[in-house]
Amino acid sequence: MSAGDSVLKRLFKRRKFLQATALMAMVVAGGWLAFPKTANADADPQADIIELQGTTTPGAGSIDPRVANVAQLKKPPLSAYNTYKLLNRATFPVKKGVPSSYTLKNGRILQLTFEDMSKDNRYRVLTTISEPNGKDFLSRLEVLHGANELLAVAGQWLDPKHHDKGALVLGITIHP
Amino acid sequence: MSLSHETMLDVMAYVDGELEGDALDRTESLLASDEDASRLALELRTLGDCVRIIQTDRAQGRNPDEIADDVMKALDKKIVAIAPLATRRRNAIIVGSISTAFAIAAAWFLLVNNDSPLPGAPLPQTVAQVSVQPPIAVPAIPTQTPTQVGVDPEKMAAEAYLQSGVDIESVDSPKHEVSVFYVPGTASANPNASSVVVWIGEDEQK
Numbered sequence: 001m002s003a004g005d006s007v008l009k010r011l012f013k014r015r016k017f018l019q020a021t022a023l024m025a026m027v028v029a030g031g032w033l034a035f036p037k038t039a040n041a042d043a044d045p046q047a048d049i050i051e052l053q054g055t056t057t058p059g060a061g062s063i064d065p066r067v068a069n070v071a072q073l074k075k076p077p078l079s080a081y082n083t084y085k086l087l088n089r090a091t092f093p094v095k096k097g098v099p100s101s102y103t104l105k106n107g108r109i110l111q112l113t114f115e116d117m118s119k120d121n122r123y124r125v126l127t128t129i130s131e132p133n134g135k136d137f138l139s140r141l142e143v144l145h146g147a148n149e150l151l152a153v154a155g156q157w158l159d160p161k162h163h164d165k166g167a168l169v170l171g172i173t174i175h176p
Numbered sequence: 177m178s179l180s181h182e183t184m185l186d187v188m189a190y191v192d193g194e195l196e197g198d199a200l201d202r203t204e205s206l207l208a209s210d211e212d213a214s215r216l217a218l219e220l221r222t223l224g225d226c227v228r229i230i231q232t233d234r235a236q237g238r239n240p241d242e243i244a245d246d247v248m249k250a251l252d253k254k255i256v257a258i259a260p261l262a263t264r265r266r267n268a269i270i271v272g273s274i275s276t277a278f279a280i281a282a283a284w285f286l287l288v289n290n291d292s293p294l295p296g297a298p299l300p301q302t303v304a305q306v307s308v309q310p311p312i313a314v315p316a317i318p319t320q321t322p323t324q325v326g327v328d329p330e331k332m333a334a335e336a337y338l339q340s341g342v343d344i345e346s347v348d349s350p351k352h353e354v355s356v357f358y359v360p361g362t363a364s365a366n367p368n369a370s371s372v373v374v375w376i377g378e379d380e381q382k
Binding site for chain 1 (some may be wrong): 340341342343344345346347348349350351352354356357359361370372373374375376377378
């Protein structure tokens with residue numbers, strides 16, 4: 001083999017290497033662009049909690065403008081109240097297998113635990129609500145959340161000792 | 177029950193008298209041939225009948241106990257027939273047993289102003305001002321099986337809702353009554369998807 005042949009062979013090998021590298025880069029970039037980013041099973045999702053005070057007032061009532069886009073409030077059963085006021089809003093991560101706690105306006109403790117992604121690409125989240133003294137109020141609620149879809153939890157008094165203060169309605173949304 | 181979400185919406189619209197033309201013909205033929213569809217229509221119609229009894233009684237100024245008696249009498253006389261709802265795929269302690277009784281109770285809570293403490297939920301103080309609508313829109317969650325996922329575009333579209341919306345897999349609340357309401361048309365991403373309202377009663381069950 002002459003020196004010229006050896007140089008040609010090395011150049012050829014280098015071109016093959018560059019071609020292969022470029023091809024791999026294209027495949028990786030294509031895959032990154034082609035697949036939606038909503039289903040990142042490794043990342044911890046975020047939970048958005050809204051706490052609403054639901055009451056019934058004479059007349060047409062009113063809905064806090066900050067939650068005016070929550071369509072569920074205008075449909076049964078939540079339309080049983082014609083007035084909604086946003087009391088609090090919070091966002092926090094929900095980690096896989098680790099309960100995240102949040103104290104509600106009525107003193108109860110809401111816990112959310114991200115379990116896994118379902119086969120249809122939704123977040124499986126375990127929700128519990130306990131009394132301040134640790135007793136269960138809602139022992140277990142396992143929910144499949146589509147990303148950015150609202151789960152409403154109603155039926156609690158805002159203040160169990162003063163029913164005139166109305167009901168506490170929770171909105172729970174999970175998003176990437 | 178193995179009805180698709182789209183079919184359930186059609187049946188609901190049929191019971192509400194909202195269908196016309198081809199959609200009406202198609203749904204009527206479905207009801208004639210599909211046992212699940214006809215059972216769902218019966219359940220929805222039963223709910224409507226119960227709500228109408230409650231409305232009529234309220235218009236006549238009857239008190240909540242009398243209204244409840246009338247509903248139970250109607251059930252005894254089989255004026256309205258309550259069919260069992262479909263069970264959920266697993267751990268259906270509550271969800272699978274969302275029965276028409278829950279629907280009656282929910283309708284009653286929404287329509288009747290009662291100052292006495294009742295199990296279930298805090299009641300609005302002036303419920304009479306609330307617009308009257310059937311409280312439960314979808315009484316059962318459609319069960320999708322892998323065989324239903326095929327290349328048929330209509331079936332695929334019907335299945336698409338599964339990838340959005342909210343769905344309850346299990347509920348466990350031994351001391352507090354829980355009702356689950358599926359609210360179609362309120363999920364943000366997909367018009368076929370449902371959002372969910374979980375209603376937990378404050379009063380402890382004995």
